[in-house]
Amino acid sequence: MSTGNMNLTLKVWRQKNNKTKGALVDYKVSDISPDMSFLEMFDVLNEQLINKGEEPIVFDHDCREGICGMCSMFINGRPHGPKDLVTTCQLHMRSFKDGDTIVVEPWRAKAFPVIKDLTVDRTAFDRVIAAGGFISVNTGNAQDANNLPIPKIQADAAFEAAACIGCGACVATCKNASAMLFVSAKVSQLAQLPQGQPERYRRVQSMVAQMDAEGFGNCTNTGACEAECPKGISLENIARMNRDFYSAKFVSEEDI
Amino acid sequence: MSDLNSNIPEGELTTKWTKYKSSVPLVNPSNKRTIEVIIVGSGLAGASAAATLAEMGYKVKCFCFQDSPRRAHSIAAQGGINAAKNYQNDGDSVYRLFYDTIKGGDYRAREANVHRLAEVSANIIDQCVAQGVPLAREYGGLLDNRSFGGTQVQRTFYAAGQTGQQLLLGAYSALERQIGMGKVEMFTRHEMLEVVKIDGKARGIIARNLITGEIERHFGHAVVLGTGGYGNVFYLSTNAMGSNVTAAWKAHKQGAYFANPCYTQIHPTCIPVSGDHQSKLTLMSESLRNDGRIWVPKKKDDLRKASEIPEDERDYYLERRYPAFGNLVPRDVASRAAKERCDAGYGVGASKLAVYLDFKANTERYGRIEAAKAGNHNPDKETCMRLGTEVIKAKYGNLFDMYAQITGENPYETPMRIYPAVHYTMGGLWVDYNLMTNVPGLYCTGEANFSDHGANRLGASALMQGLADGYFVLPYTIGAYLSKEISVKAIPTDHPAFVEAEARAKGILDTLINIKGTKSVDHFHKRLGHIMWEKCGMARNEKGLKEAIEEIRALRAEFWRDVRVPGSVDELNTELEKAGRVADFIELGELMCIDALNRNESCGGHFREEYQTEEGEALRDDEHYAYVAAWEFKEGVNFELHKEELKFENIKVAQRSYK
Numbered sequence: 001m002s003t004g005n006m007n008l009t010l011k012v013w014r015q016k017n018n019k020t021k022g023a024l025v026d027y028k029v030s031d032i033s034p035d036m037s038f039l040e041m042f043d044v045l046n047e048q049l050i051n052k053g054e055e056p057i058v059f060d061h062d063c064r065e066g067i068c069g070m071c072s073m074f075i076n077g078r079p080h081g082p083k084d085l086v087t088t089c090q091l092h093m094r095s096f097k098d099g100d101t102i103v104v105e106p107w108r109a110k111a112f113p114v115i116k117d118l119t120v121d122r123t124a125f126d127r128v129i130a131a132g133g134f135i136s137v138n139t140g141n142a143q144d145a146n147n148l149p150i151p152k153i154q155a156d157a158a159f160e161a162a163a164c165i166g167c168g169a170c171v172a173t174c175k176n177a178s179a180m181l182f183v184s185a186k187v188s189q190l191a192q193l194p195q196g197q198p199e200r201y202r203r204v205q206s207m208v209a210q211m212d213a214e215g216f217g218n219c220t221n222t223g224a225c226e227a228e229c230p231k232g233i234s235l236e237n238i239a240r241m242n243r244d245f246y247s248a249k250f251v252s253e254e255d256i
Numbered sequence: 257m258s259d260l261n262s263n264i265p266e267g268e269l270t271t272k273w274t275k276y277k278s279s280v281p282l283v284n285p286s287n288k289r290t291i292e293v294i295i296v297g298s299g300l301a302g303a304s305a306a307a308t309l310a311e312m313g314y315k316v317k318c319f320c321f322q323d324s325p326r327r328a329h330s331i332a333a334q335g336g337i338n339a340a341k342n343y344q345n346d347g348d349s350v351y352r353l354f355y356d357t358i359k360g361g362d363y364r365a366r367e368a369n370v371h372r373l374a375e376v377s378a379n380i381i382d383q384c385v386a387q388g389v390p391l392a393r394e395y396g397g398l399l400d401n402r403s404f405g406g407t408q409v410q411r412t413f414y415a416a417g418q419t420g421q422q423l424l425l426g427a428y429s430a431l432e433r434q435i436g437m438g439k440v441e442m443f444t445r446h447e448m449l450e451v452v453k454i455d456g457k458a459r460g461i462i463a464r465n466l467i468t469g470e471i472e473r474h475f476g477h478a479v480v481l482g483t484g485g486y487g488n489v490f491y492l493s494t495n496a497m498g499s500n501v502t503a504a505w506k507a508h509k510q511g512a513y514f515a516n517p518c519y520t521q522i523h524p525t526c527i528p529v530s531g532d533h534q535s536k537l538t539l540m541s542e543s544l545r546n547d548g549r550i551w552v553p554k555k556k557d558d559l560r561k562a563s564e565i566p567e568d569e570r571d572y573y574l575e576r577r578y579p580a581f582g583n584l585v586p587r588d589v590a591s592r593a594a595k596e597r598c599d600a601g602y603g604v605g606a607s608k609l610a611v612y613l614d615f616k617a618n619t620e621r622y623g624r625i626e627a628a629k630a631g632n633h634n635p636d637k638e639t640c641m642r643l644g645t646e647v648i649k650a651k652y653g654n655l656f657d658m659y660a661q662i663t664g665e666n667p668y669e670t671p672m673r674i675y676p677a678v679h680y681t682m683g684g685l686w687v688d689y690n691l692m693t694n695v696p697g698l699y700c701t702g703e704a705n706f707s708d709h710g711a712n713r714l715g716a717s718a719l720m721q722g723l724a725d726g727y728f729v730l731p732y733t734i735g736a737y738l739s740k741e742i743s744v745k746a747i748p749t750d751h752p753a754f755v756e757a758e759a760r761a762k763g764i765l766d767t768l769i770n771i772k773g774t775k776s777v778d779h780f781h782k783r784l785g786h787i788m789w790e791k792c793g794m795a796r797n798e799k800g801l802k803e804a805i806e807e808i809r810a811l812r813a814e815f816w817r818d819v820r821v822p823g824s825v826d827e828l829n830t831e832l833e834k835a836g837r838v839a840d841f842i843e844l845g846e847l848m849c850i851d852a853l854n855r856n857e858s859c860g861g862h863f864r865e866e867y868q869t870e871e872g873e874a875l876r877d878d879e880h881y882a883y884v885a886a887w888e889f890k891e892g893v894n895f896e897l898h899k900e901e902l903k904f905e906n907i908k909v910a911q912r913s914y915k
Contacts, residue, residue, distance in 0.1 A: 017827065035530045035664075043535055043778070050776045050831065055822045058830055060323065062496040064536045066658060067421055068327045090661045115467055116828045123444060126324050130436035134429035135388045139308040139727045142379070142386035146343060149397030159390040159415060162422060166326055195388045 004033025006093060009101040010045065012057055015114050022114065024103065034094035038081060039064060039071060041093055059118040066090040066230070069165030072172070073118055074105040079169035079228050087167060087230045107168055109177035111215040122168050124214040125182060131210035132203040133186040135195050154192055161189040163231045170225035170233075176217030181225035183211050184241035185233050191244055201248035208245055260513070260886055260900040263688040264368040269906045270350075273372045277732055281739035288313035291738050292746060294461055294476030296448045296503050298325030300420075300427055300719060301702025302482030304726025307430035310439040312731060314738075317474055318431065319443045319463055321498055321833075326428045329484060329496040330722060333420025334541035334655065336402060336412035337719040339377040344401050348409040350374045355907060357717060360406040360586050361682075361710020362860035362876060363909050364516070366884075366902060368689055369707045376728040377720055381413055383727055389426040391415050403546045404715040406586035406914075412716045417541055417655040423719055427726070446472070447833065448503045449761035451479060451510045451698060454753045458507075458698035462754070462761045466833065469826035471758055473749035477741050478697045478734060481507060482726065485681035485703040487520065489841045489848065490793070491785025493678035494523060494539045500837035501844050504685050504704050512693040513886035513898060515686035515706035517844065518852035519861045521713050522794050523679035524590035527662050527672075528610045537677040538662060540613070540655055542715040545583045545590070547618040547648065548672075550574050552602040552611050562604070562612055562671045573597055581914040588712040588860050588874070589914060591676035595794050596872060598675070605673045614671035619644035676794060680718060682709045682861060683851075686886040686900070690733035691725060694886075697741075699734060701725035706884065711860025765825050768835045773818030777834045780815045784808065784838070784845055792849050797865040801853040808846045812893070815842060843893050850887075850895055857881045869911075878909055 007030045015022025029045050036044070039061050046056035062070040071088040075081035081091040096102065104118065112120040150158075162185070170181035187204050190196030196203070219238060226235045265272045283291065291314050295306045298320040306318040320328065340353040353374040358365055381399070385391065391413050392400040401410040415422040434440040443463065450462035452473070460475040486501035487493035508514045526539040551570040558565065573593055575582045585593075594611050597603065604610050620637065623644030627635035635643075645668055649656070659667045685693050685700040687707055692699050702722040709717060791804035815838070823829040858867040858874035859881070867875045884900040 033531055033533055036533045037535075037662075040533050040535050044533065047776055047778060050820060050822055053820075053822070056831060058828060062322060062327055062498050063329060063332045064497060065332050065538050066661075067332050067418065068322075068329070068496065070322065070327050085657075086661060090658070092661065092664070094664060119828065122323055126326070126432060126435075126442075126444075129429060130432040132436075134433040135386070136433065137383075137386045137430075138311045139304075139383060139430075139731070140379075142382035145341075145381045145385040145391075146398050148385065150393055151397050152393045152395045155390050155393040155397075158388075159392075159422070162390050162415075162425065163418060165421075166324065189390065190388050193388050193390065195386060 004031055004036070004093070006032040006034065006096065006098045008032060008096065008099070011101065011103045012118070013105045014057065014117055017116055018113055032093050034092065036093045037064065037089055038073070038075070038091040038093065039089050057118065058116045061089060064089040067165060069167035072107050072120065072167060074107065074172060076103055079107070079172045080230050085230055085232055087165070107172035109171045109216070111177060111179070112168060112171065122166070124216070125166050125168065125179070127214060128179065128183055128207055128210045129186065132199070132206035135190060136199060148194060150193060158189045158192040161185045161192070161233065161237055164233050165231055167230060169228050169230060171216065173224045173228040174217065175222065175224070176220060178219045178225070179211050179214070179216035180219040180238050180241070181229060181233055181235070183207050184237035187241045187244060188237040191240065200244065201251050204241060204244045205248050259898050260686065260694065261688065262366065262900055263690055264366070265689065269367060269371050272368055273375055280732055280736050283735050283739050283742065285313050287742040289315065291315065291741065292317065292476045293478050293480065293734070294474055295319070295480045295482060296461065297328065297482035297484060297702070297704070298428070298431065299328030299330035299482060299484055299702065300424055300722030301704070301726045302480070303328070303424070303427035303431045304723050305480055305482060305701060305730050306440050307427060307434050308727055308731045309734070310434035316434070316440040317443065317476065318440055319446045319448055321445065321447045321466060323444055325431055325442065325444065326425060328424060329499055330424045330719070331421045332496065333719055334417040334539070335543035336404060336414035336419045336716040337380065337423060337723070338404070338411050338716040339381045339413055339720065340374055340411060341378050341381060343399060344410045346409045348411050352409065353377060353411065356407045357708070357714055358710065358907055359912060360714035361712050362874065362912055363710065363878070363882070363904065364859055364902065365708055365710030367904060367906055372729065373708050373721060373724050376724045379728055380720060380723045384423055384426050387426040387430060389415070389422050391422070402543055403584060404542055405545060405584045405590065406581070406714040407584070408581070412543070414543065417543070417652055420719060423723065427723070449506065449836070450757040451507045451695070452753050452757045453510055453695065454747060454751060457696045459747055460749065460754065462757045464761070467828050469824070469829065471762055473754045473758060475747050475749055477738060477744060478699060480699040480701060480730065480734070481685065481704050482701040483704045485684070486841070486844060487678045487681050489784065489845050490678040490788045491781050492529065492534060492537050492789070494526060494537050497536060500840070502837050502840045504700070505840040505844060507685060507693065507695065507698060509889050510695065511889070512695045512698055513686040513888055514683070514847060515884050515886045516683040516711070516851065517848045517887065518792065518855060519682035519711050520678060521587060521680040521682060521861045522591040522676045524587055524594055524676050525613060525674040526677035527659060528605060528607060528675040538658065539677065539679060540659060540672060540674060541652070542587065544613060544652060544655065547651070548583065548613045548615050549617055550583055550590070550611055550613055552597045552604060556601040562614070571602070578914045585914045586712060586714055591794060592863060592872070594676055610673040610675045612671040613674045615648055616671070619648050622647040678789070680713055682706065682711060682713055686884065690736060691730050692733070692737065697737060699730060701730055711862055764836060764839070765832065768819065768821050768832060768839070769825055771816065771819050771821065773820045775818050776820055777831055777838050780811065780819060781834070781838045781841065783811055784842055787811070788845050788848070792852050795863045795865050796852050798853065801849045804849045805846055805853070808842060808849065812842045812846070815839065846893065847887060847895055851885055854885060854897065855881055874912070
């Protein structure tokens with residue numbers, strides 16, 4: 001039972017699996033409340049499909065609080081829809097009007113192959129992190145945390161970069177499907193902290209190499225990534241990463 | 257009375273863990289390389305354990321149902337993580353953290369476990385900072401702290417309103433480092449469906465590859481479940497949509513006892529339900545109570561806007577009832593107090609099921625401080641509010657944005673409306689001091705076990721327990737077991753026990769697909785949630801629980817007769833995944849009600865209406881119920897109670913008071 005009065009037409013990408021071709025399919029949903037999240041509207045649609053004996057639309061989602069980074073829909077040509085700085089789960093139907101037609105597609109990037117319907121494979125991001133997106137410290141015997149004072153401004157800047165949720169909107173919206181914003185956010189977080197210094201140049205080289213190996217495109221400073229990032233991750237991170245990447249070429253082997 | 261051995265080491269409370277660590281048997285590095293450990297779950301407890309065990313040299317296989325370990329629901333924790341560091345010089349100590357936690361849990365937790373948790377808490381902060389976790393700092397470069405409920409010291413470390421995210425990404429990066437080195441094999445989009453037992457010991461799992469539907473067999477010398485809580489049994493909760501009880505429940509059906517299932521934490525400050533469409537609830541961090549004041553109008557059914565209700569017509573009921581702790585009382589106390597006011601007719605908002613969380617007073621106070629810093633010692637109110645809003649924005653900005661996004665209201669201008677909601681489950685698989693269940697070789701960590709929080713969890717303790725278990729406890733205790741397993745060669749997965757477990761898992765999936773009924777999985781889940789919330793929620797009574805048990809049994813029968821699961825088993829099928837989980841929730845729901853019915857007392861998150869003081873506070877019965885209720889699964893869906901007596905040797909058990 002819904003509580004609202006919006007009626008919408010959805011054009012949703014349906015694709016059985018990675019080996020079949022996909023297509024946009026039209027669906028009608030009615031009685032949508034403006035207080036519903038976009039994903040709750042999808043729940044209503046799926047309930048409708050199941051009751052008709054059809055297969056529901058598969059989409060990735062989990063926390064529905066805007067932090068897990070799992071939800072990943074391209075809505076009317078924009079990742080996570082028309083509002084700035086929100087994920088799809090935090091997009092509410094009050095952002096749409098009665099009678100609207102909404103086109104919903106999966107992330108589009110060679111490095112993010114479609115698994116089914118709106119679900120894509122983003123494990124390339126994990127492999128980039130595994131290549132160097134960490135500080136090499138084993139558990140136990142860390143020094144007292146306050147023995148390493150970090151200026152607030154520096155800590156805050158590292159936090160800003162660390163706020164990336166790994167959703168992949170930056171890749172999906174980039175005309176080159178570049179992962180530079182994601183990779184630079186992690187490089188930048190660690191490069192701004194004293195703990196991150198020992199591996200700083202090795203890290204940026206390994207992560208960039210893995211990013212290329214995964215098939216992400218190059219960055220041409222268009223800025224669509226920053227514009228569409230639900231967490232407001234800044235392009236400055238890309239500049240910082242580029243500087244570190246080129247610096248690494250002039251750092252002697254012993255210093256790496 | 258106890259028929260369960262908790263394996264708590266002998267000796268003084270304060271030296272138990274130190275002594276244990278230095279005398280526990282070790283595994284030689286070359287043997288570690290041949291010993292395989294399976295870890296299910298990649299949240300704070302799972303990821304930290306997987307990373308640490310791999311660093312130690314074990315061969316680790318880690319499983320999660322999400323597309324990446326970075327998505328585990330630990331990521332959504334907002335407010336903070338406790339640690340007894342006394343950086344604020346306000347009198348904190350290991351003993352005080354231990355004491356607050358035991359008292360906060362209404363004296364239903366194990367002393368030895370809680371003391372160990374308090375001991376290792378300081379190491380957790382050190383470890384996370386070393387990993388590059390950007391915790392909040394003061395201008396002097398040192399770590400900042402804030403307050404949480406149930407304590408009178410500032411011991412909570414945080415990273416804006418994204419503490420869980422930052423800590424999880426720290427553990428995730430440590431895990432990815434081990435994956436990159438080939439020391440952890442990661443299985444994402446995999447769901448554990450069975451535990452495999454050989455000669456009484458856990459020796460592996462059956463998992464389903466969620467993309468292909470393929471059923472896989474995995475061997476491990478030991479199995480660790482770090483699979484989180486079961487709050488989604490209520491359908492509406494603050495848990496992630498995928499959070500489930502399946503792994504723990506399958507282990508339970510294989511003999512692992514399920515302890516204290518009726519202890520559910522109701523978080524006092526969630527955004528209220530807005531309609532029938534609602535799929536989940538979003539909480540507002542407890543840290544907000546640090547700077548917010550909770551109130552309702554003094555007049556019943558007051559229809560005025562919050563801003564139109566003058567100061568002397570507001571009832572700051574927490575400050576009135578609990579002057580010592582005020583807005584910082586523990587979660588169970590704050591939740592019940594909100595329910596009491598709403599039930600009495602003082603609720604606000606359209607549904608009347610909400611109270612105000614108001615930041616105005618502290619915004620003004622902060623503004624005055626900021627003005628003074630800038631040399632203005634006589635600021636007008638408007639200046640104070642403007643400057644103060646900036647301070648509030650810096651501390652809680654993302655939470656305020658989230659509130660605005662969900663409700664369409666601006667919390668900087670009007671107080672937030674909040675109401676209690678299901679959040680964290682203190683019950684879980686029974687474990688001993690070693691974090692091992694009563695099934696040898698089967699371990700359980702983090703929210704999935706029952707151990708450290710008693711009947712109520714204090715805020716900022718879940719992150720602490722998850723990381724304590726994974727980084728600092730399990731890596732020691734599992735060695736004690738594995739040191740006796742070094743001569744066991746990897747068991748081939750064509751062993752009959754694997755074949756049988758796989759057949760069990762497949763049988764359930766096939767049954768679900770072939771019912772071809774008329775009602776969706778969500779339909780059943782919502783009905784279960786409704787029964788649970790109404791009759792086993794914030795308050796329970798004997799009559800309601802007995803009804804609930806009957807209703808759940810009927811619902812179970814209907815589910816297995818009439819559920820509709822579209823699609824097939826050999827593909828990505830999210831409805832099939834949900835169906836299996838809801839089937840387990842239905843059985844668990846019954847056990848929760850049975851446990852709640854058995855416990856004829858009120859304590860923490862378990863409030864039986866028949867047992868309360870004249871002032872409406874929880875009334876414990878220490879003489880008859882100072883035990884852990886550990887339930888054994890019996891053929892059909894039946895349960896037998898075992899008890900672990902709780903002994904309090906270091907703390908004086910008293911009626912809990914926050915007045």
